[in-house]
Amino acid sequence: NNLVNMLNNMGLMVDSSEIFAAPHAAAEYCEIKGYNKILLIVPDQEMQDDFSAFQLVENNPDAVVIGDMGRLFTFKLLNKIFRIIINGAKLIAMHKNRYWAPAEGLVLDLGAFIAALEYASNTPATILGKPSANLFNLAVRPWGLSKSSIYVVGDDLDADIGGAHSAGMKSILVKTGKFLDKNLEHSTIKPDFIINSIADLPRLLQLC
Incomplete structure (x- = not known):
């Protein structure tokens, strides 16, 4: 609640x-x-x-x-x-x-x-939470969608983006909140898309 x-x-x-x-x-x-x-x-x-x-x-x-x-x-x-x-x-x-x-x-x-x-x-x-694939898989189970058609949006490179990839989903990294440039530079985790603000999400999804 x-x-x-x-x-x-x-x-x-x-x-x-x-x-x-x-x-x-x-x-x-x-x-x-x-x-x-x-x-x-x-x-x-x-x-x-x-x-x-x-x-x-x-x-x-x-x-x-x-x-x-x-x-x-x-x-x-x-x-x-x-x-x-x-x-x-x-x-x-x-x-x-x-x-x-x-x-x-x-x-x-x-x-x-x-x-x-x-x-x-x-x-x-x-x-049982991010970045475990368990959470993502359980969450989308009722949807009946292909994993590759699902986009996970988040500001945490490890938990959100890494978790999405471990579950076979696409990822969108938002450069706000807890995002740090240095983490992205040094990480082997690479998001599918990067946006500056959640306000940019509708336009990105129109292009996907």
């Missing part, structure tokens, strides 16, 4: 049925894998509602599912997750972005903390 309200306030009139986010993908994945007891590390009640079909526990979970915690991450919390993982719980992350770009400047994102947990526990995480 928060995301719907934010988009509506920006003039993009959508409803919740048109949004497929990482929490939805993570819940679907846990259901498919048969994980019933979940330690859910998320910052708000709305994300918890996506996992209402599961038994949410603090100890001995089948899996630890981690979402955006931002400044709520602490050493105590990370160490708790680490100990649970080395005792056999699966590590699931809603994404693995390196950083994000709020008004005050670039800030570490979930990926930095997931990488630390992977390294310490010697356990790879299952990524």
